[in-house]
Amino acid sequence: MSGRQVETFARGLGVNDPDTLITEINKQNAWIFAHRPLDCSELIATWNLSGQLGTRLQQHEANIKAKLKDDPDRPDSGDLTDDRARLGAERLALALALTRTLTIRSPEQALDVDRAEGVLDSKYVLKNWSDKERKTLLRRALFDPATYGRVRFHHRSVQEYLAACRLKNLRERGMPIKALLRLFFAEQYGASVVIPSMRVIAAWLALWEESVRRELMAREPETLLSFGDPGSLPVTTRSDPLKSFVSTYREGGWRGLNIPISEVKRLAHPDLAAAVRKCWGDGPTNDDVRELLLELIWQGAIGACADIAERSAWTEEYSPSHRAIAVRAVIVCGCLDIARKIADSMLSEHKRWPYEVIHGIALDLFPTIITTNELVALAEQTPVPKSDVGGFEDILKKIAATIEPWSDEGVGLRKGLADLIWNGRSEILEWYRVMGRYDYASPALALLCDRQLAEPRAEDDTDLIRAAIIAYHFRGDGGMSRDPKNKLESHFRENLALREKAFWMEIEIMEELIPKDILLDRAFPYGGKRFIGYPTEADRKWLESTLRKSEQTSK
DSSP, X not given: OOHHHHHHHHHHTTOSOHHXXXXXXXXXXXXXGTSSHHHHHHHHHHHHHHSOOOOHHHHHHHHHHHHHSOOTTSTTTTSSOHHHHHHHHHHHHHHHHHHTOOEEEOTTOOSOOTTOTTEEOGGGTSTTSOHHHHHHHHHSTTEEEOSTTEEEESOHHHHHHHHHHHHHHHHHTTOOHHHHHHTTEEEETTEEEEOGGGHHHHHXXXXXXXXHHHHHHHHOHHHHHHSSOGGGSOHHHHHHHHHHHHHHHSSSSOOOOOOXXXXXXXXOOGGGXXXXXXXXXXXXXXXXXHHHHHHHHHHTTOGGGHHHHHHHHHOTTSOHHHHHHHHHHXXXXXXXXXXXXXXXXXHHOGGGSOHHHHHHHHHHHTTTTSOHHHHHHHHHHSOOOTTOSSXXXXXXXXXXXXXXXXXXXXHHHHHHHHHHHHHTBOSSOBTTBOOBTTGGGHHHHHHHHHHHHTSGGGGGOHHHHHHHHHXXXXXXXXXXXXXXXXXXXXXXXXXXXXXXXXHXXXXXXXXXXXXXTOHHHHHSGGGGOOTTOSOOGGGHHHHHHHHHHHHXXXX
């Protein structure tokens, strides 16, 4: 399900404020348990009960508990207790990891898959279980059908977490530490490495087993930061893998050790300020380290390190992505006066700021830091990316979709975009190709006009009608999808007052666009494509009335 569908689904399940729920899902990055209806209903049940979703570890525990719970309405109710089901799931999860298989043989299928590769038979793992118990376990919602004759865990992440839980239990029951470490670590060609297939499980287990955590910090500290749940570690302990990562990779060039932003968000906390400042030192030369530290200041709103973010934002030697992260950090830390200085510099010294930086932070600056006119000015002076992906086209569409349509900002943005597109039109135009420098803004303008036209006051706003016509014609069918245009057209199909004003307004625009010496182009503008289409029988009354008035005036 999409975010909007989740919002509707949550409202149907009794959530009074679904926007707050969506915010919490984003904050905790709980989308893994929100995209599918059954998962989402379980997540919403947790939300309704406690008003929060908890850490990633708590989300996994809640999901496992819900999916292994015995259902009294099922025929196999009572055949397997919840605790025994949890034990069986842990054993199967660890067995899949150790054998590097993905699926489990379904005991209900007559198909012989014993000799098939990549399938695990549960009878060899749950030897002391009856066939009935194994069938009952594999029918629980924790498992899904895979290919014919096989089942698999519903979530790979849950499978890895359960495998770590099983090892935790074995360790508590006396498993030797050396035997445990051999499952995760090895020496290859004289190098100490983490076995790739066991990385995620090791990261989960490191939450409880200090020896595993120490080995990971010594060999691959990025594993601790990228997997598992760093947010479940005490704040004082979180600084250890951070310091290890920085000391390991501080020097040298880029290594591509990009820590997912969702994991950075879990790790970040204002109490990490001292650790971040110590790790920063005189400024790390490694891009991966610099990016992680700036993202921690941003995601943790670490105000005590705002000066680091400010210096980084102004440092032209840093990459555009790092400077954009630094500006975001300045804003979330509440340093709005500094953000204002940065915005002024972008407007007056735009060559100092790469277009990637401006594209990256425009949404963060508007409307708290910059005005509507300044946003349009940034769009006017900022080049379009060569890839034609992203840039101000996406930024303006996002703003147009969320801004209050008839607010001062909404009306100002519509006027600003209409003027931007119109003033940027090509000097020579032909009826079959109306285009200009800022045509990329037409989808956003169309979207904003559509939202404003939905209200009755739109009939009296000639500027709005003009803006809608500009959005409709510029860029053409090849550059803008029909959907925004169709929505604009729908407001003018039945409303005769709007149709009349739009008809004459389009003629005025045509007079300005098409050279007066090309009579045929003036008579048939835009390849015969008119904003309201050709006049209908319903238009006869106002059209004849206007023509009569015109004749009387000419006399």
